[in-house]
Amino acid sequence: MKRGSPRRRRHRGPDSGITGSRVVIADRGGREACRLRGEVALLRSVGVEEELLLVDAATWEPHAVSAAVLETAGRAGGGDHGFQKELHGQQLEFATRPRTEMTELAAEIRERRAEAAEYAGKAGAAVAALATSPLPFESAINPDDRYLWMEREFGPITRAQLTCGCHVHVSVESDEEGVAVLDRIRPWLSVLLALTGNSPFWRGQDSGYSSYRSRVWGRWPSAGPVEIFGSAAGYHDYVASMVATGVLRDPAMAYFDARLAERYPTVEVRVADVCLDASTTVLLAALVRGLVETAAREWREREPPLPHRVGSLRLASWRAGRSGLEDRLVHPLTMRPAPAEAVVRSLLAHVRDALRDDGDLSFAEDGLGRLLRTGNAARVQRDVLRRTGSLHAMVAECVRRTQS
Template sequence: MIANTITPREYWTIGVSLRQEPGHGRVAGPRGGRTMELRTVGVEEEFLLVDPSDGRPRAIATAVLGASEKSLTAVEAELQLQQIETGTRPCRTLDELEKQVRSARRAAACAARSIGVEIAAMGTSPLPVEAELTPSPRYERLAGRFGLTAQEQLTCGCHVHVGVESDEEGVAVLDRIRPWLAPLLALSANSPFWQGEDSRYSSYRSQVWSRWPSAGINDLFGSARAYHDTVREMVASETVLDTAMVYFDARLSQRYPTIEVRVADVCLHSEDAVLIAALVRALVDTAATDWAAGREPDPVRTEVLKLAAWRAGRSGLAGELIDPTTRRPAPALAVLENLCAHVRDALEANGDYTEIVQLQRVLAQRGNGAQVQRAVYRRTGRLRDVVRESVRRTFHEQ
C-alpha cells in the first residue's frame, strides 16, 4: 500500500494537516467550534480470494495484484496466494475512515472480479483448502523453519494503526491497553469454520495465529528501551526471522510512526472495522492521558490476559468474556459497554461517542461475523452459501 517514491513515515502523513510536526501522530482539526488534536488512524484488512461458483479459495493473488497495479489500486500480497491485503490512508475522522475502508474494499473487489474471483472478509476459509505459499525468499525461509504452522496459516486479520508522538509514548500506551485487547477480538470474531467443520470457536483464526512463537499478549515493558531490548533479544535467539516477525497483539509499527493493534479478525462488515478503529484510537488516547498524568498501568498478569484472549476467541459475543475491570466472567455485551465507558472521555473529545454507541447497537442486534456465518449455515446447511453471503456482505454497501 506504499508508493515506491515515498517513505512509510511520509506516507502516513499524506493528506493530514500541514500543522502536524514531522513524525508526529496527532493533527490539529476543528471539532465543535474549537481546535483540538486528533490522532491519525488507519486500517489494514486481509481478504480471501474465493471462487464465485463453489466458494473455495483460489491461489490467484499474483494475477489480482497485476490487475490492481493497472487500476492503481493499493493491494498487497500476503503469506498465501489465496489472500490479499488492502490499507487505508491515515484518517482524522470516522467519516473519512469509513469512506477509505469502503473504497479499499471496492477497489480490491473490482481487481479480483477482473480475474474471475471475489474477495471475502472472513478470518478463515469455511471450505477445505490447501494453502499455497506466495513465492518469496523470506516466505520460503519462514515455511522451512516453521513447517505446518506456516503452511496452514491461511488467516485474515484487521490491523489498526494509531499515531503516537514517540516510541516512549507508544510503549506507555502498549502497557496500558493490554487488558482491553481481548474484547476487541470478541467484537471482531469472524472465523468459526476450519477445513470444512465448525471449530466451536468464534475466532479460530486466533487459535491458528497463536501457533507462532512470537504471537499473543506481552508482559509490561515500562520503557521504549525495554521494548526494543526485548525485540533485539527475540531476534538474537534466531527463533523468529527478523523484527517483522514479532507478532505481539499490539506493537510499535516498523513502517509508520504508530502503534499497531493486530488482535482482530478481519471484520465481515466494514462498519465493524470502523468501530474497532475508533475504539483503538480512544484506547490510545486514554492510555496516553493516563501515562502523562503519572497513572501506572494495570499490573494484571500476562497469564490472566492469555485466558481472557482464549475466551474471547472461543465465544466471541455469544457467551461470557473476562471483564478487565473485575477479572471475572461477564456477558460479552456488558464487557463491551464497560470498554466504551472506559474510553468515553476520549470518544467524546474526538467527536465519536454518538456514532460508536450506534455502531455497537447495530452490532449487538446483527451479530459479529461468526454469528452471521453460523446463522447462514444453520439455515442452508451449505458452507458455500456461507462464503457467498460473506462475499455479499464484504462490500454490500458499496
C-alpha cells in the same frame, strides 16, 4: 500500513481544513488539532490494513490467484495501488491512507474492497472478508524468500496460516508514548477480539469458536499478549532479545497483539479478525484510537498500567476467541468472568471521553449497540448456514456482504 506515514496532512492555510464547524490546524506530533466550539482537541490519525480471502467465483473455495490480481491492480492503479501479497496465494491485503475522520476512513475501505473485487473478478475470483476459510483448502505459499523461509522453519504452522486479520495503526508522538500506550491497552485487546470474531469455521467444520483464526494465529511462537515493557528501551531490548534467539527472522516477526510499527510512528493493534462488514472495521478503528488516546492521557497523568500477568491475558484472549459476544468474557479490570455485554459497556465507558473528543462517541455507541443486538460476524455466518444449509452458499453471502 503501506500507503504513506500517518503524520499530519499539509494545509495551505488556516482555513484549508474547515469541515462544518470544525477547523483543522497543524500539529507537530502525528496528530491534527481540531477547534470545535472554541475548544481544541488533537485527533490522532488512523490507518487500517485488511486481509481478504480470495475465493473461486464458481465454487467459493479458496483460489490462489493473488499474483494475477496484483498484476491487474498494478496495470489499473500504477505503483501506488495499495494492494500487496500475503503469505498465501489465496490472500490479498490492502492498506488505507492515514485518516482523522471516520467517514473518510469508511469511504476508503469500501473503495478498496470494491477495487479488490473488480481485480479479483478478472482472475475468476471474488473477495470475502472472512478470517478463515469455511471450506477446505490446500496450502499455497507465495514464492517469496521470506515466506519460503517461514515454511521451512515452521512447517505446518506456516501452511495452516490461511487466516485474515485486521490491523489498526494509530499515530503516536514518540516511541516512549507508544510503549506507554502498549502497556496500558493490554487488558482491553481481548474485548476487540470478541467484537470482531469472524472465523467460526475451519476446513469445513464448525470449530465451536467465534474466532478460530486467533487460535491458529496463536501457534506462532511470538504471537499473543505481552508483558509490561516500562519504556521504549525496554520494548526494543525485548524484541532484540527475541530475534537474538534465532527463532525469529527479524523484528517484523514479533507478532504481538499490539506493537510499535516498524516503519511508521504508530501503535499497531493486530488482535482483530478481518471484519465482514466495513462498518465494523470503522468501529474497530474508532475504538482503537479511543484506547490509544485514553492510554496516552493516563501516561501523562502518571497513572500506572494494570499489572495483569501475561498468563491471565492469554486466558482472556482464549475466552474472547471462544465465546465472542455469546457468553461471558474475562473483565479487563478484574480478570474475572462477566457477561459479554457488561464487558463491552465497560470498554465504552473506559474510552468515552476520548471518543467524545474525537467526535466518534455517537458512532461507537450505535455500532456497539448493534453488535450487542445482532451478534458479531461469527453469529452471522452460523445464521446464514442454518438458513441455507450450505457452506458454499454461506461463503457466497459473505462475498456479497463484503462489498455492501
